[in-house]
Amino acid sequence: MYCLQWLLPVLLIPKPLNPALWFNHSMFMGFYLLSFLLERKPCTICALVFLAALFLICYSCWGNCFLYHCQDSPLPDSAHDPNIVGT
Secondary structure, three states: OHHHHHOHHHHHOOOOOOHHHHHHHHHHHHHHHHHHHHHHOOOHHHHHHHHHHHHHHHHHOOOOOOOOOOOOOOOOHHHHOOOOOOO
16 A cells, blocks of 8 residues: 555645635646556555545535535635735
8 A cells, every 4th residue: 555655645735715726726636636546556445545535525525625615614714814915
């Protein structure tokens, strides 16, 4: 399961606070995963473990799924703060 060490940190990368950047973030993550799978060709067990973890995170709507934004998961309080400029 050596190849899994390059896939699991992808699940820990947070989504940007700005909703306008969610599409760019999801496209980048999708292309990264596709290129990783094509180049490194991880073993079947690692790929299944990663896909199961991704499915559970996206299905539970914890807010860290990079494929889409769940309507039930609110943005952090700092996303609505007008004093924060340039984030």
